[in-house]
Amino acid sequence: MNNNKALVLRDGTKFPAKAGFGRVKGQVVMVYSNNFIEVATDPTSEGLILVFTAPQAGLAAVVSNEIESNKGAKGVVFQNIASGTRGDELRSFFKRRGIAVLEGVDTREVALHLQETAAISGELQGDTELAVDCKTVSGKRIPNSGNRLAVIDSGISESLIRTLVELGYDLTIYENTIPDEFLDVNGVLVVGEGLPENKLESLQKSGLPLIFMGEVTNYIVRSLGGTSGNDLRLGDGYPVLEKETHKVWSVNFRRKQNLEKVPGEVLFLDLISNKPVGFIKGKVIGLEFTPEKSLLQQLLRRVGL
Amino acid sequence: MRDKSIKKVLVIGSGPIVIGQAAEFDYAGAQACQALKEEGIEVILLNSNPATIMTDKEMAHKVYLEPITPEIAEQIIRKERPDGFIAGLGGQTGLNMALTLAETGVLDRYGVKLLGTNLEAIKKAEDRELFKELMEEIGEPICPGETVKSLSEAKQVASRLGYPLVIRPAFTLGGTGGGMADNESELEIYVKKGLEASPIGQVLIEKSVAGFREIEFEVMRDARDNAIAICSMENVDPVGIHTGDSIVVAPALTLSQEEMRLLKGAALKIIRALKIEGGCNVQFALHPSKSEYYIIEVNPRVSRSSALASKATGYPIARVTAKVALGYTLDEIINPLTKKTTAVFEPNIDYVVVKIPRWPFDKFKSGDRHLGTQMKATGEVMAIGRSFIEALQKAIRGLELKPDLPPSTEWDKYLQKADDRRIFIIEETFRAGYSVEKVANLTKISKPFLEEMKNALARLLISEKSPSWLSELKGLGFSDQQIANQWQCPEQDIRKLRKEWQITPGYKRVDTCAGQLRTNSPYFYSTYQGIDEPLDKQGESVVVIGSGPIRIGQGLEFDYATVHAIKAIRKLGYRAVIINNNPETVSTDFDISDALYFEPLTLGDVLPILEREKPLGVIVQFGGQTSIKLASGIANAGYKILGSSVDTIDRAEDRERFEELLETLKIPRPKGAGVRTRDEAFKTANLIGYPVLVRPSYVLGGRAMEIVYSDDDLENYLKEAVSISEDHPILIDRYIQGKEAEVDAICDGEKVLIPGIMEHIERAGVHSGDSIAVYPTKSLSPQAKEKIASYTERIALALQAQGMVNIQFVVDGDDVYIIEVNPRASRTVPFMSKVTNIPMAELATRVMLGEKLTESGLKPEIGDIAVKAPVFSFAKLSQVDTVLGPEMKSTGEVLGRAPVFYQALYKALIASGLSIPQEGTVLFTVADKDKNEILPLAQGFYELGYRLIATTGTAAYLNVHGIRTERVNKLFEGSPNIVDLLQTGEIDLIINTITKGKTPAREGFQIRRRAAERGIPCLTSLDTATALYEALRKIQLQATPLL
Secondary structure, three states, rough: OOOEEEEOOOOOOEEEEOOEEEEEEEEEEEEOOHHHHHOOOOOOHHHEEEEEEOOOOOOOOHHHHHHHOOOOOOOEEOOOOOOOHHHHHHHHHHHHHOEEEEEOOOHHHHHHHHOOOOOEEEEEEEEOOOOOOOOOOOOEOOOOOOEEEEEEEEEOOOOHHHHHHHHEEEEEEOOOOOOOOOOOOOEEEEEEEEOHHHHHHHHHHHOOOOEEEHHOOOOHHHHHOOOOEEOOOOEEEEEEOOOOOEEEEEHHHHHHEEEEEEOEEEEEEEEEOOOEEEEEEEEEEEEEEOOOOOHHHHHHHHOOO | OOOOOEEEEEOOOOOOEEEEEEOHHHHHHHHHHHHHHHOOOEEEEOOOOOOOOOOOOOOOOOEOOOOOOOOHHHHHHHHHHEEEEOOOHHHHHHHHHHHHHHHHHHHOOOOOOOOOHHHHHHHHHHHHHHHHHHHHHHOEEEEEEEEOOOOOOOOOOHHHHHHEEEEEEEOOOOOOOOOEEEOHHHHHHHHHHHHHHHOOOOOOEEEEOOOOOOEEEEEEEEOOOEEEEEEOOOEEEOOOOOHHHOOOOEEOOOHHHHHHHHHHEEEEEEEEHOOOOOOEEEEEOOOOOOOOOOEEEEEOOHHHHHHHHHHHHHHHHHHHHHHOOOOOOHHHHHHOOOOOEEEEOOEEEEEEEEEEEEEEOOOOOOOOOOOOOOOOOOOOEEEEEEEEHHHHHHHHOOOOOOOOOOOOOHHHHHHOOEEHHHHHHHHHHHOOOOOHHHHHHHHHOOHHHHHHHHHHHHHHHHOOOOOHHHHHHHOOOOOHHHHHHHHEEEEEEEEHHHHOOOOOEEEOOOOEOOOOOOOOOOOOEEEEEOOOOOOOOOOOOOEEOOOOOOOEOHHHHHHHHHHHHHHHHHHHEEEEEEEEEEOOOOOOOOOOOOOEEEEEOOOHHHHHHHHHHOOOOOEEEOOOOHOOOOHHHHOOOOOOOOOOOOOHHHHHHHHHHHHHHHHHHHHOOEEEEOOOOHHHHHHHHHHHEEEEEEEOOOOOOOOOEEEEEHHHHHHHHHHHHHHHHHOOOOOOOOOOOOOOEEEEEEEEEOEEEEEEEEEEEEEEEOHHHHHOEEOOOOOOOOHHHHHHHHHHHHHHHHHHEEEEEEEEEEEEEEEEEEEEEEOOOOOHHHHHHHHHHOOOOHHHHHHHOOOOOOOOOOOOOOOEEEEEEEEOOOHHOOOOOOOOOOOOOOOOEEEEEEHHHHHHHHHHHOOOOOHHHOOEEEEEOOOOOHHHHHHHHHHHHHHOOEEEEEEHHHHHHHHHHOOOEOOOOOOOHHOEEHHHHOOOOOEEEEEEEOOOOOOOHHHHHHHHHHHHHHOOEEEHHHHHHHHHHHHHHHOOOOOOOOO
16 A cells, blocks of 8 residues: 555544545545546535545546536545546546545445544645546526526536426526626526625625525625534435425535524424424525425425415 | 224244245245234234244244145135234235135125235236226336136237247146247247236237336335335346246346336336235336336236345344234334334345245256246245346355356257256356357346456456455455465465455344445354454354255254254354345344354354354254355364264264264164275175165255166166265165164254154155154154164264254164264254144254253154145246155255144144145056056056046056056057046046166156146145045045944
């Protein structure tokens, strides 16, 4: 094993790797799902070093529609990448995107080490420079036959856009900006993080149904008098309880902070921490997660969309 | 919340082990019974299989070890009046019983509620037509196909769909009767078989999607419609090979996210549409290169796949299913591994699991080894690693097999049409330079899997020998032995190098959550790709080596004893550690022991665990030949073998040393000798006089054991046997045609306890595992029994045995000869423990840990008459001769108990699935040497009102002796002949003995095979036939005139 290649955490703990490239520093986050490309290219992952606990990557093909955005993680760490053609394709993909890679790391050990702190900064030490070759994507208008939604894209995934289109919504996507005025729309969907907080007021004044999803939910919670904590979570298949119906949904989290106290009524509870992960207050819904298609439709309908 | 109105529940097990329905249902049933008892439910259990943990008295409030028939089930319901009945835990047997009891109105009549999945859901999942309608309704694609109830309908469907086609019988197990037809003649064969196999006479004719990827999802749903996916599994072998015969990987590894979501979504949609409450398995065929898929099958119950998924993820599917059946929702059920999350939390796994089936073709050399839609494996191994290749290599060595491969000129053929050796052939083709493309084209196995195999092999072949390279190879899953072969040195040299270079495995926990939560899970696997997780060991460890995959000769009975040993160790306050690799069994339930290591049972895999655990000692007596084989290696490494020493084992197994012992003790055994050369063999056989019994030493289940009648037979035999066991001599004994008897005893070095003597119905020559055994003995004289007890005590003490000893005898009048001594637990331990109420495995374990027996000698015979009958899986193994002999062929066993012998026997035969005709036609076709012996039997059947038919010689012989018998043509004598009559259902029972030794007469073989395929009882031992006749005579009400 080449000891030059390793994941080194801020506390000095070193996890040797067998192979890798790139050298980056950032917040180290465990990912417990195997949708490597989706998570690595999700806007929420920007700046992070993602450590995947899935045992082996690179046996499935690299598929372009799994790419969520032009943003993404700084580095990715794997237990194993397959030795065959698809493994090579995966390595090349990350290299092209400028994402550093380590493989052959005991990722379970990293997970156990990070358990107490949840997230810690560290350095991914590969040993080659990266040539970045990323294509950018631009915002778009997607006409459709259903209700018209303004989408404030502060890091929306392509899959969520596809789901909204499948549900028939007519979308107008604003990238990282909130227009002063919404014309001819039935509601606003705000997704991602890094929203200018002073614009929230204008959103609320619009009187339109508002749905917040992901990190941005914390801004609206705070502006409505709630509080948030620092529990980071990225991953798929987490069970949350819908309080009214007692139904359990399996959802995907892409959050850096968690909700502690929410305004209005709690809609969903995290079954692991027992903390709220969704609320409704009037025509405002806030969710920490991305709901699946049928739940998304149900929630949009609930606020008249 | 739990339905409080349910206070008493009936659970039905799956009965005997047969191909397609094995130990996984003991695991599921035991888990479910415990889950119900935890809730204060009174559990009533019906199962006919004595070798199961679930039929232990403490598992249920009342255990009925009875045949699983509608009549018996109704009797129990009438007597016990349960509030509910769970159908989904007893495999297809349990499910079919639920349907029968519901449809005949039994459940309604006695107010028994079907808990969990309801009747409508079962019907919709199982009935091909209803299932098709439902799938169409919810928009899920199924293969184009139609259900038919006759051959002519099938032909019409075939002309519409075109070939190739798949034929799937409804309501059957393990693909029984199904197959793939490339043309009309094959269609005829499979449709006929399928219609016969289906209890409702219905088969589905489907367009074949052979070559598609086969993906499975285990899903779970509660009554509130919460549904989760527990595990995805990917078959390495493509569609076309039954999933039970496929190498399976979990989680699915080669699917894109879109494909995963598509299939997972479909699986959840299906379980919701079917309204299943509990676990369910959904199988998909997925196009090799695009997202087109079809639903192949849905099992609305726990299954072999769910047992695998439970062990693969740590999520206890049967336990959760039982709780859901009581009304709990998933979020109300605590996950016992994490103790923090609930059952609604989808398991997350950070390792790769590989399952490989274990086929019986090391025993059935003449059988058709090809794999298709009908399952042929008797068991399976599972291995866990940090990558596909590490897990695959561990699984392969867990099989304990090194099959003879076909010549290289035939490899392409075998790659294309798989048999049980394909994975071994793939390795050879890569060694020979085949490309991945070529192998993928021939096998239709996904390239990424093949690339991993080829690349790993390429690394093994690199000649570097360094610490980093050895570490690399170990990380790829290669065993010390494989590396030693490549580096051309003994295996122990690699072990030494590993120690010197500090290359040791790490042990990781299976925790259902990939380390997201800190757990104290006792479930471990090894990897050379990571460091050890700390062991929170409390107390001294005692390690038990398990018996590995279920195979003929080493079945569930060994797991039963293993589980009881573990329980005894825990009772005595030690830390009980189990090493095993069989996902179907109770012993690999993490709840059973203090630590479970899911590892191959080889020295290279076991020793590092011992180094980690530093046990007080290791128990090898309960894992059959698998663990016994490891004893000397373990002892040589400096670990203490608890119980009988390696020397004791060797004295019992080594022919010459054993002869010496018997001579010293003046105990007779059939005259014989161990021979090492051909010349010696012929000389010895002629000196003893034919017939002789020949076998290789160190075997289990009578593998390669035969009665040889002449020099020619011996010549043929030696060609095979010597190559099987070249390191050990061949044993040649005089064949004594007496009665066989058997004991299992416990010895503490000073005292010997003999719980009882079993008598076999069949004379010596039929393997003890295939014989019907009776307790208490039926016809042995007091003198013979006294000798058996005396010999047992003297042998056990002389061997200085500690723990279990099994001895088999042949009894000729009052003379008793020793056939075999096994210084370990045998397959009769569960049977005898249950019928004598003496917990043998527990007592033996206590002895091994230093306790002394409090009683000794032969215990008085107690209780009802108990009959243990073998169960065979011949219908699934085409080209396998069903004739009984010294080599074991049965896959399972059942128990019949009653106050009198013939009732007990009759019950056992019914439980074994033998379809006993109360009237009809009996065909006699016997060897000349047996003609005299069949006279009273034939007379008896005739007097009971049966019509007798026989071939020319036998018919003439019976008629001459005044027994009216009709003549029937032999095969070559033209139609209608025997096979025609079998085909038209005109024969109800066959009594058939073979002419001589090994070579099956061509016609006899055809008759036996046809009978097996049509489910017609065919008895090849006159002793079995006589016992059956006596049973029929005793249970039949006979009209007799006044004298």
